[in-house]
Amino acid sequence: MAFQVRGLDPKPFQKYYGKSEEELKSLGIIRYQVDEYPGYPDRVTLSEVEAGGTVLLMNYEHLPVASPYRSRHAIFVQEGAREADLVIDKVPDSLATRILSLRAFDENDHIVEADLAEGEAIEPTILRMLGNTDVQYIHAHYAQRGCYAALIERNA
Numbered sequence: 001m002a003f004q005v006r007g008l009d010p011k012p013f014q015k016y017y018g019k020s021e022e023e024l025k026s027l028g029i030i031r032y033q034v035d036e037y038p039g040y041p042d043r044v045t046l047s048e049v050e051a052g053g054t055v056l057l058m059n060y061e062h063l064p065v066a067s068p069y070r071s072r073h074a075i076f077v078q079e080g081a082r083e084a085d086l087v088i089d090k091v092p093d094s095l096a097t098r099i100l101s102l103r104a105f106d107e108n109d110h111i112v113e114a115d116l117a118e119g120e121a122i123e124p125t126i127l128r129m130l131g132n133t134d135v136q137y138i139h140a141h142y143a144q145r146g147c148y149a150a151l152i153e154r155n156a
Helices: 023-026 119-130
Strands: 003-006 032-033 056-061 071-078 086-088 098-106 111-117 139-143 150-152
Touching: 023 032, 071 139, 071 150, 086 119, 098 119, 111 119, 119 139, 119 150
Parallel strands: none
Antiparallel strands: 003 086, 003 150, 032 056, 056 071, 098 111, 098 139, 139 150
């Protein structure tokens, strides 16, 4: 079974690129100069931002649904990211190098399965979850801080 990992659409974030520190602060957004690699996973490109780049730390509603699981959390977006990545049949390095909380949702946007996975165990866990016909999609979160990481779906 094929799967795909989808980065976030950059369009909603582009209005923040290049804003002053004061403007960002008024919006609850913080700009960071990347000082270590790895350490700042971009949710648009699904990659680690290189040292010297800049990221915006912001709150993002990654599950805007009418269910008790509606959710938002912190994410990093690489300032200047222009195109969402779509990774097929592979776990992007920015996810593969961390412990993930994988949450599988049904058509009613309710969690039907959840698990922790790390390293080589991530892909088999994804495939097992997607093998459940009730599962419509999976949200990956970085387990240590709880931040939203990516959307995982079946690849048609």
